Amino acid sequence: MELANPRTFRAAREHEWARLEEILRRAEERSVRALDDEDLRDLPVLYRGALSSLSVAREISLDLELVSYLEGLSARAYFFVYGVRTPLSSRIGAFFARDWPLAMRDLWRETLVSLLLTLVGAVAGYLLVMSDHSWYDNFVAPALASGRDFSATTEFLRNALYDSYGDNALSVFATFLFTHNAQISLLCFALGFAFGVPTVMLLTMNATMLGAILALYASYGLTFEIGGWLSIHGTTEIFAIVLAGAAGFRIGWSVVFPGEKTRLAAAAQSGRTAAIAMVGVVLMLLCAGLLEGFGRQLIAEDWARYTIGGIMLVFWCAYFYLPRRGLRSHG
């Protein structure tokens, strides 16, 4: 009857709970490294001891304080014992080696939709501005155009493509471009939740602006030059924005059409895939920011710009979509 008596049961086990509590406190406040070998050896035993105490207490004791305490202690120990133990370096390795390309492949349908929207938007912007120059102001805000419009001279437009901001400001410029673009792409993704509608609008607006600027330079006979100016960073940046849109579509789509899963399960799964994709997008935009802030300002040769842009595009496509061993989708 010794153990079946709640009061003696508590007295007999209390020191074990206190020890577990103390180990957890040290591990949580500092880190696992604050635990010595003895602690690490005892921890799983103490954890199972607490769970068994909880089971016993639920059966024999009506002391609410005791049961609540043991529930709290067991939960904390559970999260610690079964928590993430892989070191950060191998998690980062797994992200680049597997998770990121897998997420990109998983999103291929959404990526195509997003790419198509961008292309349609760009072509529409281009054709509209070509047919009637007055469309230009609708697509490109005057503040953003900063003089690059149909009243400008060819010389002015050409200089805008090759002018350098001066070496000093380059790094600031690159940082600004990165943070600004990344913020927009994160927004583009998150807005996907509203059934993808705002994402479509954001993508097409961005694309029509692109088409309009292309039309402006084309009508001045500077098509080749604007292509180089755009492609050095654009292949990475526009690709990243397309992918951000794709991630947004995925979450919007899964909420509306969950398929065979429950809506909650579908949302949770798509959210996780999209989250990995978005980390990748932010990294791509970091590259794009560097290419735009440094590369484009320092390299004024058109062919060099085209080459770098082309290499980047081939690199991303190969990294994401090239079949290789060790890349299997699970689930």
Next chain:
Amino acid sequence: MRNRAEQAWRRTLITPEGVDLNLRLADVWQRLGAFLVDLVVMVGVLLALRLVLAIVVSITGDSGLQFGVIIFLLGAFILRNFYFILLEVGPRAATIGKRAMGLRVVARSGERLTADRVIARNLMREIEFYLPVSFVIGDLASGQADWLTALAGLAWTIIFALFPLFNRDRMRVGDLLAGTWVVRAPKRDLQAEVGQVWEGSPQFSFTAAQLDVYGVFELQTLEKVLRDSRPEAIGPVAAAIRRKIGMADDGEHDYAFLNAYYNAARARMERGLLFGKRKLDKYDTGAAS
């Protein structure tokens, strides 16, 4: 044993050892409190960054400006997008605010909380919080807060802010997309057992019928009353129990009476547990189930 309102907040999480941890979801107020703490921390760090920028520029002049601006831009970006993520992927799975409130994030499935879940739940803050806020600030700054934009912004904010109130699990949109819950996991000490007998406390004796009036729920409510030991509660509770079990109410020794009744009733009910009898509350006649 808890009453039904409390039970609605509980969620099952079975450990591999087969024990239900019976997690308690966080209240909306605790979540709001945690968020406000985090907001204060973030604004504080941002202001500190701004101050550092100003100091660097005043010392080094223009040559330090570039460096300072880069640190500031990157710092603000990281703070806005990764403050929550970096803290929640850690072993505590909680931001500073959540720690202060004794909360943590868990995966709904009971699996490990992985980084992709944490990222998904926090990137959605972009539309839940930052978007409406930047709208309002933008409008105020430009001085052309037109009614329609303001109203749309307000409606948007309200929809997302109230989202947790319209589902049983108190999930934000971010929680929905990440498959997470926010639960209570406070650090607490084991308090002394109530019902200690002391030297010279008056003796009471109860009949079996008197002890069988109540069930587990009432017993545990009595436990809380004894633990809090507030005079304005002790008196009325003692009077109510005396009336219910038909004992003369002398109005004295209220605490000692409750203490003795708690001990006797608990001992009897715990003996019942060993024989598989558990009377949930005073309405439980043991007829069903």
